[in-house]
Amino acid sequence: MTSRVGVVQFPGTNCELDVIQVVEQLGGTAEILFHSERSLGGVDAVVVPGGFAHGDYLRTGAIARFSPVMDAVARHAAEGGPVVGICNGFQVLCEAGLLPGALQKNVGLKFLCEDAVVRVETTDSALTNLTSIGQHLNIPINHFEGNYVCAPNLLDGLRAEDQVVLRYVDNPNGSLDNIAGICNAGRNVVGLMPHPERASDALLGSEDGLVLVQSILAACEERSATISAPR
Amino acid sequence: MTAEPLHRALGMTDDELEAVVDELGREPTHLELAMYSVMWSEHCSYKSSRSHLKRLPTEAPWVLVGPGEGAGVIDVGDGIAVAVRIESHNHPSAVEPYQGAATGVGGIIRDIFSMGARPIALMDPLRFGLLDDARTRYLFEGVVSGISGYGNAVGVPTIGGEAVFDECYQDNPLVNVFCLGVLPHERLVLARAEGVGNLAMLLGASTGRDGIGGASVLASAGFADADESKRPSVQVGDPFEEKKLIEACLELLDAGLAIGVQDLGAAGLSCAASETAAKTGAGMDVDVARVAKREPGMTPVEVLTSESQERMLAIVTPDNLDAVLALCERWEVRATVVGRVTDNARFRVYDGVFDALGVPGVNPAPPHGDAAQDVSSDREPIADVPIGSLGDGPLYHRPLAPPNDLHDKQSDDPARELAARFPDGTDCSSELLALLASPNIADKTWISRQYDHQLFLNTVVGPGRDASVLRLQETAGRALALAVDGKARFCALDPRTGARLAVLEAARNVACSGARPLALVNCLNFGNPEHTEVMWQFSEVIDGMAEACTALGLPVIGGNVSFYNESRGADIDPTPVVGVIGLIDNLNTRPAGTALTSGDQILVLGETRSELGGSEWATMHGLRNGVPPIADLDTARRLHELVAALVVEGVPSGIHDCADGGLAVTLCEMAIAGEAGFQVNIGGALSCFSESASRVVLSLAPDLKQAVLDRAAVAGVAALVIGEAAGTRLIAEEAFDVSLTDATTAWRDAIPSLMAAVVAH
Numbered sequence: 001m002t003s004r005v006g007v008v009q010f011p012g013t014n015c016e017l018d019v020i021q022v023v024e025q026l027g028g029t030a031e032i033l034f035h036s037e038r039s040l041g042g043v044d045a046v047v048v049p050g051g052f053a054h055g056d057y058l059r060t061g062a063i064a065r066f067s068p069v070m071d072a073v074a075r076h077a078a079e080g081g082p083v084v085g086i087c088n089g090f091q092v093l094c095e096a097g098l099l100p101g102a103l104q105k106n107v108g109l110k111f112l113c114e115d116a117v118v119r120v121e122t123t124d125s126a127l128t129n130l131t132s133i134g135q136h137l138n139i140p141i142n143h144f145e146g147n148y149v150c151a152p153n154l155l156d157g158l159r160a161e162d163q164v165v166l167r168y169v170d171n172p173n174g175s176l177d178n179i180a181g182i183c184n185a186g187r188n189v190v191g192l193m194p195h196p197e198r199a200s201d202a203l204l205g206s207e208d209g210l211v212l213v214q215s216i217l218a219a220c221e222e223r224s225a226t227i228s229a230p231r
Numbered sequence: 232m233t234a235e236p237l238h239r240a241l242g243m244t245d246d247e248l249e250a251v252v253d254e255l256g257r258e259p260t261h262l263e264l265a266m267y268s269v270m271w272s273e274h275c276s277y278k279s280s281r282s283h284l285k286r287l288p289t290e291a292p293w294v295l296v297g298p299g300e301g302a303g304v305i306d307v308g309d310g311i312a313v314a315v316r317i318e319s320h321n322h323p324s325a326v327e328p329y330q331g332a333a334t335g336v337g338g339i340i341r342d343i344f345s346m347g348a349r350p351i352a353l354m355d356p357l358r359f360g361l362l363d364d365a366r367t368r369y370l371f372e373g374v375v376s377g378i379s380g381y382g383n384a385v386g387v388p389t390i391g392g393e394a395v396f397d398e399c400y401q402d403n404p405l406v407n408v409f410c411l412g413v414l415p416h417e418r419l420v421l422a423r424a425e426g427v428g429n430l431a432m433l434l435g436a437s438t439g440r441d442g443i444g445g446a447s448v449l450a451s452a453g454f455a456d457a458d459e460s461k462r463p464s465v466q467v468g469d470p471f472e473e474k475k476l477i478e479a480c481l482e483l484l485d486a487g488l489a490i491g492v493q494d495l496g497a498a499g500l501s502c503a504a505s506e507t508a509a510k511t512g513a514g515m516d517v518d519v520a521r522v523a524k525r526e527p528g529m530t531p532v533e534v535l536t537s538e539s540q541e542r543m544l545a546i547v548t549p550d551n552l553d554a555v556l557a558l559c560e561r562w563e564v565r566a567t568v569v570g571r572v573t574d575n576a577r578f579r580v581y582d583g584v585f586d587a588l589g590v591p592g593v594n595p596a597p598p599h600g601d602a603a604q605d606v607s608s609d610r611e612p613i614a615d616v617p618i619g620s621l622g623d624g625p626l627y628h629r630p631l632a633p634p635n636d637l638h639d640k641q642s643d644d645p646a647r648e649l650a651a652r653f654p655d656g657t658d659c660s661s662e663l664l665a666l667l668a669s670p671n672i673a674d675k676t677w678i679s680r681q682y683d684h685q686l687f688l689n690t691v692v693g694p695g696r697d698a699s700v701l702r703l704q705e706t707a708g709r710a711l712a713l714a715v716d717g718k719a720r721f722c723a724l725d726p727r728t729g730a731r732l733a734v735l736e737a738a739r740n741v742a743c744s745g746a747r748p749l750a751l752v753n754c755l756n757f758g759n760p761e762h763t764e765v766m767w768q769f770s771e772v773i774d775g776m777a778e779a780c781t782a783l784g785l786p787v788i789g790g791n792v793s794f795y796n797e798s799r800g801a802d803i804d805p806t807p808v809v810g811v812i813g814l815i816d817n818l819n820t821r822p823a824g825t826a827l828t829s830g831d832q833i834l835v836l837g838e839t840r841s842e843l844g845g846s847e848w849a850t851m852h853g854l855r856n857g858v859p860p861i862a863d864l865d866t867a868r869r870l871h872e873l874v875a876a877l878v879v880e881g882v883p884s885g886i887h888d889c890a891d892g893g894l895a896v897t898l899c900e901m902a903i904a905g906e907a908g909f910q911v912n913i914g915g916a917l918s919c920f921s922e923s924a925s926r927v928v929l930s931l932a933p934d935l936k937q938a939v940l941d942r943a944a945v946a947g948v949a950a951l952v953i954g955e956a957a958g959t960r961l962i963a964e965e966a967f968d969v970s971l972t973d974a975t976t977a978w979r980d981a982i983p984s985l986m987a988a989v990v991a992h
Contacts, residue, residue, distance in 0.1 A: 011478075011563055012471050014386030018688050036561075052384040055471025111379050111681045142383075142683050198685050203702060203821060 003220035006033040006043035008073065008089070010053035010064045015086065015197065019049045019213075022197040026210065028217045035067035044220035045082035045126070046073050048089030050142065050195060060088060060103065060145050061095035070096050082126035082219040083189045087143055090181070090191030099184055099191045100158070101150030103143075107174030111144040115206070116194055117169040118180045122162050125183040126219040127190040127212050137208040139194035141172060146193040148175040148182075158182055166192055188219070237261065241268035247625060254620045262580060262614045265532045266621060269498035270505070273794055276624030279760040280792040283773045291786040293749060300421055301342040301494060302412070303788025305750050307814055309706040312416050314348035317409040317715075317754045317810050319793035323465045324406040328373025332406050333381035333468040337540050339410040340387055341494035344477050345543065347420040347484045348412025351687050352701055353382050355392035355408055356715045356754070356808045360401030362670050362985045367396075370404050372986065377468075378408075379681040384470035385477070389682035390690050391699035393715055393808075396670045397850075399723075402798035407754040407791075409715055409810045413705060418484055422493035424507035424515060424546045424572045429490065430591060431504055431515065431570030432552075434559060435476045435542040439525035442466035442499070442538025472541040472564075479562040480543055488551045488558065495542040501535045503544040504570050505578045505621045514573035514618055518585040520594045520604040521569040527600030531582055531613055546572070552591050568592030578621060580614040583607060631766035641724060645854035646843045646917060652852075655915035660967040662848070662916065664977045666892045667899055671847055673981035691821055697740040697888045702818055710818035712746035714738075717808035720845035721859035726768040726805050729845075730775030731862035732924055736890055737811035738783055742871035743886050743927060745822045745878035746813030751780055753790040753809050758802020760794045768805040775862075776807060782864035783871070785811070815879070822878055825887040826905030827898075827930045827956040833911055834939060837870055837926030838949045839894060841917045847891045848920035860924045866948070867925045873946040874927050882939060885930030894953075895919035895963060897928050902961050903975050905930070910962045911954030919966050930956060 005023045007016045009032045016032060023030040033040060035053075040046065053064035064070070070092075077083045077098055085093035093099045106112055120128050120135040131137075150158070155177060158164055166181035173193075181192030196209030238248040241264060251259050251267050259267065273279060289297045295312055296304035302316035320335025336353060343350040355378055360367040371394075382389045387410070424431060442465065483489040495503045500517065508515035519534045529537075545566075547555050552568070559566035571590055573579075586594055587608035594604050653659055666672055679694035691710060692700035698714040716737040722729030738748045753776065758765040780787055796803040815822075827833070843849045844857025877883055885905060889897040894913050902909055913919055931939060936952060943950035962968045 011475050012384070012386075014474070014686060018686070021688060051386060052471065052474070055384065055469070055474075057471065111383060111683075113383075113683050113685065114676075114680045140685055142685065144383075195685075198688065200688065203691055203818070204685070204688060205821070 003028045003045065003217045004043045005030045005216065006040050006046045008033045008035065008046060008048045008069055010035040010067060012052040012055050013049055014051035015049040015195065018197045019047050022200045022213050025200065026214050026217060033069055035069050037069045038072060040072045040076055044224060045216055046076055048085040048092050050087035050089060053088055053092060061092035064092045065096040074098060077189045080186060080188050081223065082216055084127055084216055085191040086195055087193055090193055091145060093189065093191045098189050099182060100154050101148055103145045104147045104149055105145050106147050112172055113142045114140065116141045116172055118166040118194055119169055121164045121167055124162065125165050125187045125190050127181065127192065127215050128165055129218050130211050130215040136169065138206045139196055139199045139209050141194050143193055146173040146175065148179040150176065161185060165190055238264055238268065241265060242272060243268045247271060250625060255616060260614060262532050262535060263616055265536050266501040266614060269536050270502060270621040271624035275498050275502060277792055278625050279627050279629050279794060280769065281626055282628055283770050286773050287777050287787040288780050289786050289788065294786050294788055295419065298787065298789050301345045303750065303752060304346060304419060305788060305812070307703065307706065308709055310416050311703060311705045312414055312419060313711065313812065314343050314346045314412040314414060315750065315752050315812055316342045316789050317407060317752045318791045319754050319756060320406045320408065321403065321756065321793050321796055324374055325403055327465045328370045329377040330465055330467050332374040332377030334466045334540050335406055335408045336378055336381045337385065337468045337470065337473050338494070338496050339408045340385060340473065341543060343410045343412035344480055345422055345492050345494045346412065346414065347418040348414035349481060350387045350410055350412045350477065351689060352411045352713065353387050353389040353408065354699065354713060354715050354810065355389060356717060357392065357394045358400045358405035358806060359396050361396055361398055364401065367401065368986060374404065374406055375678050375681055381468050381470045383683040385473045386686060388684050388686040388690060390684045390701065391694045391713065391715065394675055394678055397719065399804045403796045403803055405756050405796065405806060407808050409752065411713065413703065420484060420491050422491040422507045423511050424513055425490060425511045426548065427572055427574045428549060429572040430547050430549060430552060430568045431572065432545045432547055432555065432566050433522060433542060433569045434479065434545055434564055434566050436469065436472050436539055437523040437525040437565065438534055438537045439539045440529065440533055440537065443533055443536055466538050466540045468540050475562045475564050476541055476543055479559055479564045482558055483545060483555060488547060488555050490546040492543050492545045495544060497538065499535065499537045501621065505618050507544065507546060508572060509618045509622050512576060514575040514577045515570050516573055516579045516581065517570040518581045518583065520583040521567050521585055521592060523565055523567055523595040524598045527598045531580060535580060549591050567595050576618050578616050578618040579612040581610060581612050584610050629760055629766045630763050631770055632763040633767050634764040640856045641858050643856035644844060645849035645857045646841050648854060649843055649849065649852065650917060653916040656965050657916060658967065659916045659919065660969045663895055663899065663967045664969060664973060665851065666847060666896055667974055667978040668981040669847060669851060670982055670985065672892050672896055674979045675982065677982045677986060691818065692744065696825060697743040700744050700822060708817045708819065710815040712741040712744035712813040712815060713810065714740035715808060715810045716740065717806050719804040719806040720850060722772060722807065723804035724845050724857060724859050726771035727775035728859045728862050730772040730807050731779040731864065732859060733807055733809050734776055734779035735862055735867045735924055737809050738785065738871055739925065739927065740888050741811050741813030742875040743878065743888050744813065744815065745875050746815045747875055748783060748785050748811050748813045750788045750812045751785045751809055752788060753807055755790060755792045756796050756803065756806040756808065757794050758797045762802060765802050772805055772807045779864055783868055823883050823886050824904060825901050826885045827901040827907045827909060828884045828905055829907040829956050831884055831930040831956045832933050832936045832952055833909060833954050833956060834929045834931055834936065834950060834952050835894065835926060836874065836929065836943060836948050836950050838923060839918050839921055839926065840923045842921045842923045843917065846893065846920060846922040860922055862924055869946050870925050870927065870948050873943060873948050877939065882935055883929040883931055887928050889926035889928055890922065893920040893922050895967065899961055899974050901928060901930060902971060903978055906971065907956045908958035908960045908971050909954060909956045912964045913953050913966065915966055919963060
C-alpha cells in the first residue's frame with residue numbers, strides 16, 4: 001500500500017508544497033494538515049515543513065506549538081508514528097517538547113542559504129533507515145536560527161543514546177557538537193535543519209535528499225507492517 | 232510671515248491647484264486636495280515621463296498584458312503565463328534601509344498576485360555609495376537584511392540581482408525590486424470594479440498613519456540628506472500578514488469569488504479604489520467608517536492616503552460576500568466592505584453612512600480611544616470628484632538640453648592616460664588583483680547567502696551567475712532565464728549608448744543560459760526632472776532602449792520611473808536598470824556553468840577594441856570621462872543567437888559573459904569557478920581590461936574548437952582562440968601572472984572583509 005504523509009501547514013509555512021512534491025515523486029501520497037485540524041485523518045507519517053509558522057513572532061515555533069494540530073501530532077508521536085520536522089518544523093518540534101533542546105540564532109547573526117554537507121550518524125531513525133553510517137549528503141540549509149543548543153546533560157544523553165542523526169561536516173551556524181539533526185528516544189521523531197526536499201533532482205544540483213524522504217516512506221511501511229502483524 | 236498654502240505643503244504647484252479647481256468647478260475640500268496631491272504626484276502620475284515612455288516598443292504576439300497594469304504578462308507556452316514587474320524603493324531605503332527595502336519587496340509581490348499569479352521569484356538590482364564609508368555600509372547592511380527578512384519570511388525566493396557601488400549613490404542608494412509570478416492563462420485577472428452594487432473589500436492589515444504622503448513627499452521631491460524627519464513617511468512591513476494575503480487572494484481567485492483584486496500601494500485607498508472603477512467607467516463610493524483603523528483619531532485624509540502595507544482591495548458580488556468572509560477568516564485575514572460600485576463615474580467618500588444605507592458589511596470596532604461611529608444616512612460626501620480625473624494627472628513636456636560639459640567629457644578618452652601609465656609589456660598583475668577585489672566585481676555571496684533562493688524547487692541556476700534559471704514545472708520542460716543589468720557609468724557618458732548597452736548585456740546574459748529573450752521590464756532611476764540635463768538623459772535613454780529592444784525584438788512590458796534621485800545638490804548618474812526574461816524551450820540538463828575545465832581551449836566570441844571609457848579599470852584610476860563602448864545592435868543579435876544555440880546543444884563546457892573588468896576579469900572568474908588556471912594571449916593592459924560590448928568567453932573541449940570557429944564564421948561573429956585552461960596560475964602573456972589562490976582570495980574576501988567592521992543588529 002502507498003504511504004500517506006500528512007504535511008502540516010501553519011499560516012506562514014512555505015515549504016509544504018515542496019515536501020508534497022518530493023513525497024509524490026517517490027511514490028507516496030501526501031496531503032496538507034491545516035493547523036486548525038484536530039485529527040491527522042489517518043496519515044502514516046507527519047512532516048512539519050519549513051517556513052515561518054505564525055511569522056516566527058515571539059520566537060520560532062513559539063506560537064505554532066499551540067495550534068490544535070500539534071496535539072494530534074503529539075499523540076501520533078507517542079504512539080510511535082513517524083514525525084519529521086524540517087528547519088522551522090524542527091524548531092516547532094523543539095518548542096512543542098517532542099524533541100530536546102532549542103535552535104538559536106546562527107553564529108555570525110546572518111541568515112544562511114547555502115549547500116551543507118552532513119554526515120549520517122545513525123541509521124536507526126525514521127529519517128535515515130535507508131542510509132549508511134558515515135554517508136555524506138549534500139543538502140541545502142536555509143535558516144537564521146539553526147544553531148542547536150541544549151544542556152550538557154542532555155547532550156551527554158543524546159550521544160549516549162545514539163540520538164544525533166546528522167552532523168555538519170563543516171559547521172555553518174555554530175551548532176553544538178556540529179548537530180544538524182536529532183531524534184527522540186523512540187527514534188520515530190526526527191528534526192533536522194537542512195532541507196532534504198531541496199536536494200531532490202539533479203537539475204537542482206543534488207539528489208542527496210531523496211534517500212531521507214524515502215526513509216520516511218520506509219518507516220511508514222515498517223510501521224504499518226508492525227501494526228497489522230499479529231502479536 | 233504667512234503660512235504655506237495647503238496645496239504646496241502637499242507637494243502641488245499653483246498651476247496644479249488651478250487645474251483641480253477647473254475640474255471641480257469649486258475649491259477642493261482638504262480631503263480632495265490630499266487625494267489629488269498623491270494621485271498627481273510624479274510617482275503616481277508619471278507626469279514628466281509619460282510623453283517619452285510611449286516611444287518604447289510594447290507589442291509582440293506573446294504579450295498578454297503590456298504596460299499600465301499591475302504587471303506585464305507574457306505567454307510562455309503550454310497554457311502558462313508569467314507576470315513580471317520591477318519597481319524602485321529608493322527614497323524610503325535612504326531614510327530607513329531595512330523597512331524601505333522590506334516594503335519594496337512587499338509592494339512588488341502584491342502587484343504580481345493581484346494579477347492572479349503566484350509570485351515565485353524576486354531579484355534585486357541595488358546601487359550604493361562606496362563601502363569605505365560607514366553610512367554606506369549601514370545602508371548596504373540594512374537593505375540586504377530587509378530584503379532577506381521580508382522575502383524569506385513571505386516565502387518568495389530571491390534568485391538573483393546585482394550590487395553596484397559608485398560614489399554618485401553615496402546618499403541616495405537605489406533599491407530596485409523585480410518580481411515574477413506564474414499563472415495559468417485562465418486565472419489572469421485585471422483589477423476592474425465592474426457591476427453596480429458590487430462591493431469593494433479591504434483585505435489584510437489595518438490602516439495606520441504610516442506612509443502618509445510617501446508618494447508625494449518622499450518619492451517625488453529631492454531631499455538634502457537622508458532626512459530622519461521623513462521617517463514617518465516610510466512604511467513598516469509585516470511579511471507574515473503578506474504571506475496570509477497571498478494565500479487568501481489566490482484562493483479567492485481560484486474559487487471565482489473575486490472579480491478582481493488590487494494592491495494598495497502608493498496613494499493607498501484613494502488610488503486603489505478610484506483606479507479599479509475608473510478603468511471600467513464606473514463610479515465608487517467609499518465609507519471611511521468601514522475601514523479598520525490602527526490608531527485613534529485618524530482623519531479621513533489619513534485613512535484615504537495611508538500607505539500602510541499588506542492591504543488589498545477585492546471586488547466581490549454581494550452574493551459571494553459570506554464565502555469571502557469565511558475564506559478570509561480561515562486565513563486569519565481581516566476583511567471589511569469599504570466601498571460600493573456605482574454607475575455615476577464619481578469617486579465619493581463618506582464618513583459613516585454605509586450602515587444606515589444598508590450596504591452589506593459592518594463598521595469594524597473603532598480603535599481604542601475612539602468613540603463608536605454614529606450612524607446617519609443623509610450625511611454629505613466629504614469628497615466627490617470625477618473618478619477619471621484622479622488618474623488623469625497633468626502631462627509635462629519638461630525642457631531638456633545636454634549638459635554643457637558633454638563634449639569635453641566625451642573627448643577626454645581615459646585610454647590615453649592609461650596607455651601612458653601602462654605601456655604594452657607592463658606587468659599588471661597587481662592591477663588585476665585590485666580589480667578582482669573591487670566590490671563591483673568581487674564575489675557577492677555575502678549578499679546572496681542571506682536570501683532564500685531555492686524555495687519551490689525551481690532554481691536551476693541561482694544568484695551569482697550571468698543569468699538565473701528557473702524551471703517552469705507547470706510546463707512540459709520549459710525554463711526561464713532572468714537577468715537584471717544597468718550600466719550607469721556608460722549612461723553618464725552617453726545615455727543613449729549606455730541604455731543600449733544595458734539591454735544588450737541583459738539579453739547576452741540570458742543567451743549564455745541558452746534562452747531566447749522574450750520581454751523586458753525597466754526601472755528608470757534618474758535625478759531631478761526639473762533639471763534640463765536630467766530630462767535630456769531620460770529622453771536619450773528611452774531612445775537608446777527603444778532602438779535596442781526593437782533590434783532584438785524585445786517588447787517592453789512594464790516599468791517604473793524614479794526621479795529626484797539626488798542629494799547634496801548632485802543628480803545621480805542616469806541609471807536605467809533592465810530585467811530581461813528569456814525562454815528555454817526544453818531544459819533537460821543544467822546549462823553550462825561559468826567554469827573553465829582544465830585541458831579545454833579558451834575561445835572569445837566578439838571583437839575586443841581599446842574601449843576604456845566608463846570601464847571599471849579606468850574608474851579605479853579616477854578616470855571617469857570618455858565614451859562608452861560601441862553598441863552595435865546587429866552584431867549583438869547575431870552573437871546572442873549563436874551563443875544560445877551553442878549552449879542548448881551543450882557545446883561549451885563553460886561560458887561567461889564578458890563585462891565589468893573586461894576579458895582579464897572574465898577569465899579569472901571562470902578560473903575561480905572551475906578551480907583551474909589558464910594561459911592566454913590577449914594583448915597588453917588596455918585590451919585585457921577593455922569593456923568592449925558583445926563578447927562571450929567559452930571553455931571548449933579541444934575537438935569542438937574548429938566546429939565553433941566555423942559556426943561563428945557562418946554567423947558573422949568574430950571568434951578567436953586565445954589559449955587554454957591548465958595548471959594553477961592565471962597567465963596572460965606580457966600582461967599578468969597570478970596564482971589561482973591569490974585571485975580567489977582577492978575576489979572572495981573583499982566584501983566580507985569590508986563588512987566585518989559592521990556591528991550586526
